[in-house]
Amino acid sequence: MKVQKKVLSVTLSGLMAFGALTAVSFPAHAVGNGPGTGNGSIQTSILHTYVEMVDYLKTQEAKQPAMDLEVIGQTVKERDIYMAKYISNPENPTILFLTQQHGNEQLTTEGALEFIKHLGTNKSKDILNNVNILVIPMLNADGAMGDVNFSLEDYLADGDRHLTRYNANEVDLNREHDKATSDMEPEARALHENVFSKYKIDYMIDLHHQGTLSETEGELVSGSMLYPTNPNVNPEVLEKSKRLGAVVFNAIQDTGWGHIGKYVGGSGENIGRNGAAVRYDISTLLFEMRGMSDHYREDYALGQKSNGYLIKQTIVTLEATVRAIADDSIETVDASFWDTLPEQKNRSGEEADE
Numbered sequence: 001m002k003v004q005k006k007v008l009s010v011t012l013s014g015l016m017a018f019g020a021l022t023a024v025s026f027p028a029h030a031v032g033n034g035p036g037t038g039n040g041s042i043q044t045s046i047l048h049t050y051v052e053m054v055d056y057l058k059t060q061e062a063k064q065p066a067m068d069l070e071v072i073g074q075t076v077k078e079r080d081i082y083m084a085k086y087i088s089n090p091e092n093p094t095i096l097f098l099t100q101q102h103g104n105e106q107l108t109t110e111g112a113l114e115f116i117k118h119l120g121t122n123k124s125k126d127i128l129n130n131v132n133i134l135v136i137p138m139l140n141a142d143g144a145m146g147d148v149n150f151s152l153e154d155y156l157a158d159g160d161r162h163l164t165r166y167n168a169n170e171v172d173l174n175r176e177h178d179k180a181t182s183d184m185e186p187e188a189r190a191l192h193e194n195v196f197s198k199y200k201i202d203y204m205i206d207l208h209h210q211g212t213l214s215e216t217e218g219e220l221v222s223g224s225m226l227y228p229t230n231p232n233v234n235p236e237v238l239e240k241s242k243r244l245g246a247v248v249f250n251a252i253q254d255t256g257w258g259h260i261g262k263y264v265g266g267s268g269e270n271i272g273r274n275g276a277a278v279r280y281d282i283s284t285l286l287f288e289m290r291g292m293s294d295h296y297r298e299d300y301a302l303g304q305k306s307n308g309y310l311i312k313q314t315i316v317t318l319e320a321t322v323r324a325i326a327d328d329s330i331e332t333v334d335a336s337f338w339d340t341l342p343e344q345k346n347r348s349g350e351e352a353d354e
């Protein structure tokens with residue numbers, strides 16, 4: 001249906017999105033005046049496909065002496081899962097950035113790719129000498145490409161593909177983290193066996209997207225955050241997690257356009273934020289950006305207008321974190337904001353689902 005119209009809107013929106021991406025600053029009212037419910041059509045054409053992402057990573061690896069690319073495993077549909085590595089000294093603290101456990105949450109990946117490019121510039125040299133960085137962009141590549149064994153009939157995005165939360169077997173990868181690795185879906189197993197178990201990881205930010213209608217104090221949030229909440233997390237790991245959150249919160253506040261709420265999430269060890277902390281003593285932060293790249297629910301799916309600032313929000317997050325670890329300021333940052341950070345509420349009354 002309406003094939004012609006779809007093609008036209010892809011082109012126009014693609015151009016608009018390009019403008020948003022190249023803009024240096026973002027209006028302060030971007031959050032409140034961004035798309036509400038009924039976000040219009042979502043254009044997937046501005047997002048990297050899996051193949052484009054792999055090309056991008058290989059290009060960066062060729063340009064950047066400090067970067068190595070590792071294949072940590074394969075998806076259900078046998079796509080290689082990539083991790084970008086910067087390990088200058090194994091003794092340095094190590095942080096892992098993980099994106100797209102949920103395949104329909106792709107702007108965080110777009111931000112992570114831009115962050116990787118920035119790591120290749122001269123101004124990143126000091127950082128790379130003092131912190132080891134692991135980036136897994138697009139863990140759920142099958143979901144990201146809509147190459148799944150279930151129906152995508154009700155999904156809303158226009159463009160070249162649909163994107164799904166679940167992996168090809170319709171499993172939620174962010175509910176796998178309490179299992180024996182032999183019982184996990186291949187994507188989660190790759191993460192546990194070839195990353196969590198193999199590297200000494202101090203910090204992880206697990207990057208997601210939530211619905212579009214969460215707010216605190218009457219204002220839509222640009223994102224929400226939470227530390228691990230399982231009772232078995234080592235108290236020291238928890239404190240470090242809260243400081244990791246403080247670094248991110250301060251950086252987003254400094255932008256002037258970010259508005260962060262406290263995520264209301266479960267304590268189950270099956271969730272990455274909790275499982276990685278309990279099983280591997282990794283200090284973790286869940287960061288949920290506003291709005292998804294595709295969904296069957298209109299109030300979850302994000303239109304085009306907000307893409308630029310959400311990608312920017314990811315870049316700000318990753319850059320601030322590696323700086324704070326590299327210069328040790330993360331050790332002394334004041335994390336008391338957590339005590340007063342308002343929990344977000346959803347205007348449509350829906351529960352969030354990290």
Ligand SMILES: [Zn+2]
Pocket residue numbers: 101102105207208209353354
């Ligand atoms: Zn998610």
